[in-house]
Structure formats: C-alpha cells, structure tokens
Amino acid sequence: MTRLTATLILSLCSNVLCLPLTAQSEQAQSALTLPQPRPVTSTLCMGIGGATVHDTYLTNQVYEGKSLNIDYHRNRLCSQRRWDNDQWASLSYTDSEDRTSNMTSMMTLRLRYHYAKHRTWTLQHSRYSSQSSTLRVGPYAGMNLGVNYGLSMASANNPVNVHSTMNLGLSAGYQWQFALRHRPARLSLQVQTPLLGNAFRQEYGASYYETLMLDDESDPSHFTSLHNQQDLDIRLGADLPVSALKWLQRYGSSLHIGMSYHIETMDINHLITRYSYCQLTIGWTWQYLPYKAPWL
Numbered sequence: 258m259t260r261l262t263a264t265l266i267l268s269l270c271s272n273v274l275c276l277p278l279t280a281q282s283e284q285a286q287s288a289l290t291l292p293q294p295r296p297v298t299s300t301l302c303m304g305i306g307g308a309t310v311h312d313t314y315l316t317n318q319v320y321e322g323k324s325l326n327i328d329y330h331r332n333r334l335c336s337q338r339r340w341d342n343d344q345w346a347s348l349s350y351t352d353s354e355d356r357t358s359n360m361t362s363m364m365t366l367r368l369r370y371h372y373a374k375h376r377t378w379t380l381q382h383s384r385y386s387s388q389s390s391t392l393r394v395g396p397y398a399g400m401n402l403g404v405n406y407g408l409s410m411a412s413a414n415n416p417v418n419v420h421s422t423m424n425l426g427l428s429a430g431y432q433w434q435f436a437l438r439h440r441p442a443r444l445s446l447q448v449q450t451p452l453l454g455n456a457f458r459q460e461y462g463a464s465y466y467e468t469l470m471l472d473d474e475s476d477p478s479h480f481t482s483l484h485n486q487q488d489l490d491i492r493l494g495a496d497l498p499v500s501a502l503k504w505l506q507r508y509g510s511s512l513h514i515g516m517s518y519h520i521e522t523m524d525i526n527h528l529i530t531r532y533s534y535c536q537l538t539i540g541w542t543w544q545y546l547p548y549k550a551p552w553l
Contacts, residue, residue, distance in 0.1 A: 295333055295334045295335060295338070296333070296334075296544045296545060296546050297331065297332070297333045297544065297545055297546070298331070298332045298333070298542065298543075298544050299329070299330065299331045299332075299542070299543055299544075299545075300328075300329070300330040300331075300494070300496075300513050300540060300541070300542045301328070301329050301540050301541055302327075302328050302330075302494075302513050302515070302538045302539060302540020302541070303325070303326065303327055303328075303538065303539060303540060304324075304325070304326035304327075304328060304349075304517055304536035304537065304538040305323070305324070305325055305326075305536055305537060306323070306324055306534055306535050306536030306537055307321065307322070307323060307324065307534065307535060307536075308321070308322055308323065308324035308351040308353060308365070308532070308533065308534035309321050309353070309531070309532070309533050309534070310322075310351060310353050310363055310365050310405065310531070310532055311529065311530070311531040311532075312363075312405045312407075312418055312529075312530050312531075313528055313529045313530070314415070314418045314459075314528050314530070315363070315405060315407045315415070315416070315418055316407060318355050318356065318357065318361075319355075319356050320353035320354060320355055320356065320362070320363045321353055321354065321356055322351055322352050322353030322354055322362070322363075323351070323352060323353075324349055324350065324351040324534040324536060325349065325350050325351075326347055326348065326349045326350075326517070326534075326536055326538070327347070327348045327349075328345070328346070328347045328348075328517070328538065328540075329345070329346045329347075330343075330344070330345045331343075331344045331345075332344075334377070338377065338379070339376065339377060340374060340375065340376055340377060340395075341374075341375045341377055341393065342372075342373075342374065343371075343372070343373040343374070343375055343393075343397075343428070343430075344370075344371070344372050344373075345370070345371045345373075346369070346370045346371075347367070347368075347369045347370075348367070348368055349365075349366070349367040349369075349534070350364070350365070350366055350367075351364070351365040351366075351367075351532075351534065352364055353365065361407070361408060362408050363405060363406065363407045363408065364405075364406045364408070365403065365404070365405050365406075365532065366403065366404045367401070367402070367403040367532070368401075368402045368403070369399065369400065369401050369402075370399065370400045371397050371398070371399040371400075371428075371449060371490075372397060372398050372399075373395055373396065373397035373398075373428040373449070374395045374396060374397070375393035375394060375395035375428065375430065376393070376394055376395050377391055377392065377393050378391070378392045379391050380392070388433070388434065388435045388436070389433075389434045390431070390432065390433050390434070391431070391432040391433075391434070392430075392431055393428075393429065393430040393431070393432070393447075394427075394428075394429045394430075395427075395428055395429075396425065396426070396427060396428070397425070397426055397427070397428040397449055398423075398424070398425055399423070399424045399425075399426065399449070399451060399454075400422070400423050400424075401420065401421070401422045401423075401424070401488075401521070402419075402420070402421050403419070403420035403421075403532070404417060404418070404419055404420070405417065405418045405420070405530075415464050415465065418530070419457070419465075420456075420457070420523070420530060421456065421457040422454055422455065422456040422457070422481065422486070422523075423454050423455050423456075424451030424452075424453070424454030424481070424486075424488065425451065425452060425453055425454060426449060426450050426451035426452045426453075426454075426488075427449070427450060427452060428447070428448070428449045429447070429448050429449075430445060430446060430447035430448070431445065431446045431447075432444070432445040432446075433445075437497065437498055438498065440498035441498065442495070442496060442497055442498055442511070443495070443496040443511075443542075444494075444495050444496075445492075445493070445494050445495075445496075446491075446492070446493050447490075447491075447492045448489070448490065448491050448492075449489075449490040450487075450488060450489050450490070451481075451486065451488050452482065452483065453480070453481065453482045454480075454481045454482075454486065455478060455479070455480060455481060456478075456479050456481045456486065456523065456525065457477050457478060457479075458477060458479050458523070458525040458526055458528065459477055459526070459528075460526050461526050461527045461528055479525050479526075481523070481525070485523065485524050485525050486521075486522070486523045486524075486525075487520070487521070487522045488520070488521040488522075489518075489519070489520050489521075490517075490518075490519050491517065491518045491519075492515065492516075492517045492518075492538075493515050493516050493517075494513055494514065494515030494516075494538065495513070495514050495515060496511040496512070496513050496542045497511055497512045497513075497514065498511045498512075499511070499512050510541065510542065510543040510544075511541075511542050511543075512539075512541065512542075513538070513539065513540045513541060513542045514538070514539055515537075515538045515539075516535070516536065516537055516538065517534075517535075517536050517538055518533075518534070518535045518536075519532075519533060519534055520532075520533035521533070
C-alpha cells in the first residue's frame with residue numbers, strides 16, 4: 258500500500274513539473290519560428306540642380322536652366338527578406354533658356370513612377386560588427402509622362418510637345434548599413450535603365466490634330482528599346498541619424514542627403530528629344546511597421 262501511494266505521488270508530481278517545461282519549450286519554439294518584422298522605409302526629398310532640354314519637334318535650339326524635383330521612395334522587404342518591393346515617384350519642373358539668345362525660355366514638366374522587384378542578398382561584415390551590406394537586383398516597370406512648352410512658340414500651331422512612355426527594365430542597388438554615434442545609418446546607390454517599352458510619338462511635321470483627330474494610317478505608338486531610347490537614373494543617398502527629437506529617433510527617422518542624375522534620349526520619326534538633370538537632394542527618411550502583422 259505504501260509503495261502504491263508513493264508511485265501515484267511521483268507520477269502526479271512528474272506530470273505537474275513537466276507541464277510548465279513543455280509549455281515553455283513550445284513557446285520558445287514558436288518564438289524561434291516567428292517571422293522577422295518587415296519595416297517600411299520611406300524617403301521624401303527635394304532636389305535642386307541644373308537641367309538641359311532639347312526637343313526638335315518644337316525647335317532645334319538647346320535650352321539650359323534650373324530644375325526642381327519632389328521625390329518619394331518606398332521600400333519594404335518581403336518573402337523572408339529575400340525580395341523587396343521598391344516604389345519611386347518623381348515630379349520635376351524645369352525652367353530653361355535658349356543657350357544662344359538667353360531670351361526665350363522653355364518650361365518642362367515630368368511625372369515618373371517606377372515599381373521594382375529586387376532579389377536581395379545581405380552580407381554581414383563580422384559577427385562583432387553592426388556593419389552589413391545589401392545587394393539588390395531585379396526587374397522594374399516604369400511610366401514617364403512629360404510636357405515641353407516653348408514660350409517663344411506660344412503663337413504657333415504646336416507650342417507644346419507631350420511625351421508618354423511605358424518601359425520595362427533592370428534595376429540594381431547597393432546599401433551599406435553602419436553605426437553612427439550608436440545609431441543606424443545607411444549609404445545607398447541605385448541605378449535603373451529601361452530595356453524595352455512603348456512610346457507615344459507623332460510623325461515628323463505632323464500636328465496633334467492630324468495625329469489624334471484625322472483618320473490616317475500613321476500609328477503614334479512605337480516600340481522602344483536601346484536603339485531609339487536611352488534612359489538612365491542614378492541615385493546616391495545617405496541617411497544620417499541627426500534627429501534632435503527623441504520621439505523621432507524612436508521611429509528611426511534620419512536626415513537624407515544625396516545626389517541624383519537622370520538622362521533620357523528618344524529618337525523616333527526623325528524627332529529627337531533629350532532631357533537631363535543633375536541635382537542635389539535633401540529630405541527625410543523614416544521607418545515604420547504597417548498596421549497588419551509583419552508576416553501578412
């Protein structure tokens with residue numbers, strides 16, 4: 258009887274003691290399998306610099322002036338941090354003058370949007386260092402809508418030229434993450450160029466009335482590739498943690514300083530359009546977690 262009682266007590270005690278250990282092990286295992294958070298990194302900046310405009314549909318003169326950009330960039334990791342979604346939108350305005358006379362001027366407005374899907378590789382420099390590098394390569398789709406307006410041709414039949422292109426290309430980037438005053442900082446470089454696409458382009462000497470209203474056999478839609486369209490975007494930026502407000506530091510906000518270079522050239526129907534700028538950019542970068550769970 259005594260031996261039976263002792264056996265029952267030991268079995269009950271063993272079950273009670275094993276329950277918390279089992280619960281703790283399951284909790285630890287679930288914590289290990291929980292996906293890592295995927296924060297969103299957004300940058301809003303303004304760019305100021307010089308620009309060059311050349312549009313033979315309006316005039317053969319080359320215009321040079323100042324350009325102003327407003328850019329928004331959004332990046333988020335996905336699929337176990339092996340891929341990322343990269344979006345970039347830009348609105349630019351250029352006021353340029355004739356290089357020879359310095360009297361007449363041309364105004365240019367550009368609206369561009371790019372969406373890229375990058376394959377990412379993260380390289381840790383050392384086990385005891387906070388520095389790491391990330392390489393991104395993948396395809397992108399872009400849209401470009403632009404308007405050139407020549408003030409000297411305001412009384413002419415065609416003082417405005419409209420550009421519209423849709424492209425598919427290649428995007429690549431590199432990011433170096435390091436610590437600055439015990440806070441995370443980043444140095445990034447991104448390059449994009451289209452490989453093929455479609456562009457709206459009227460015939461040589463044809464007006465928009467003839468192109469859009471009259472029923473003719475000419476097609477304003479043209480296939481574009483490297484032989485008749487060249488487009489290059491280079492963006493270099495640094496995110497420096499110089500925020501003086503503690504509640505901003507908590508959300509990873511930092512000052513963004515960089516440079517951007519863009520050049521686009523199109524030669525279709527013996528009409529040449531060239532637009533380029535080089536700017537200094539300054540803005541703000543912040544990180545946040547979406548409202549949904551990180552693994553959704």
